[in-house]
Amino acid sequence: GAGVSQSPSNKVTEKGKDVELRCDPISGHTALYWYRQRLGQGLEFLIYFQGNSAPDKSGLPSDRFSAERTGESVSTLTIQRTQQEDSAVYLCASSLNTYDVANTQYFGPGTRLTVL
Amino acid sequence: SQQGEEDPQALSIQEGENATMNCSYKTSINNLQWYRQNSGRGLVHLILIRSNEREKHSGRLRVTLDTSKKSSSLLITASRAADTASYFCATESLNDYKLSFGAGTTVTVRA
Numbered sequence: 138g139a140g141v142s143q144s145p146s147n148k149v150t151e152k153g154k155d156v157e158l159r160c161d162p163i164s165g166h167t168a169l170y171w172y173r174q175r176l177g178q179g180l181e182f183l184i185y186f187q188g189n190s191a192p193d194k195s196g197l198p199s200d201r202f203s204a205e206r207t208g209e210s211v212s213t214l215t216i217q218r219t220q221q222e223d224s225a226v227y228l229c230a231s232s233l234n235t236y237d238v239a240n241t242q243y244f245g246p247g248t249r250l251t252v253l
Numbered sequence: 254s255q256q257g258e259e260d261p262q263a264l265s266i267q268e269g270e271n272a273t274m275n276c277s278y279k280t281s282i283n284n285l286q287w288y289r290q291n292s293g294r295g296l297v298h299l300i301l302i303r304s305n306e307r308e309k310h311s312g313r314l315r316v317t318l319d320t321s322k323k324s325s326s327l328l329i330t331a332s333r334a335a336d337t338a339s340y341f342c343a344t345e346s347l348n349d350y351k352l353s354f355g356a357g358t359t360v361t362v363r364a
Binding site: 172185187230242244245247 | 341
């Protein structure tokens with residue numbers, strides 16, 4: 138596709154349930170990032186994938202959060218036992234090459250997660 | 254923690270006026286980027302300025318970078334209603350692939 142796509146666009150769940158968010162990066166982009174954005178705030182880095190290297194999970198807020206990526210394609214972000222504080226927009230971005238000086242990230246439209 | 258801090262937090266201007274927002278950061282950088290976000294969804298990349306550049310233009314956008322003061326400014330000239338959005342600066346630090354985003358400046362352009 139032409140850009141980064143994410144699904145679902147909106148997700149409402151009950152506290153304690155697990156959710157899975159999906160990201161399709163731009164074809165050929167080796168780097169993929171997940172961010173969380175709470176209402177009225179900036180972006181919090183969650184996790185980063187680069188090719189077949191071990192992902193950088195340093196931004197994951199708790200062990201309830203995990204993410205996977207198959208090769209250089211789709212990524213899924215899983216939140217287990219959701220809490221109300223997990224309510225936010227989850228944004229995915231991809232970039233062509235981490236080692237490129239101009240590391241421009243291209244963002245998907247986000248998934249708005251609401252935990253009741 | 255956030256590297257960049259935007260100022261002001263919110264800005265309201267009349268259509269046709271210029272809008273200026275500033276970004277300060279803490280550590281040395283490879284580059285600084287400005288993004289726009291409409292309605293709390295995906296961010297759109299506007300402009301990137303490298304650490305060895307001092308000024309850059311793109312259409313109605315002008316970005317300056319002062320590495321000695323660790324600050325940048327984004328100027329939008331002749332604003333339009335469609336410029337209403339939140340604007341974020343993001344820094345790519347030395348030896349770090351991650352972008353650190355500020356909390357953003359919300360710009361409202363009144364018709």
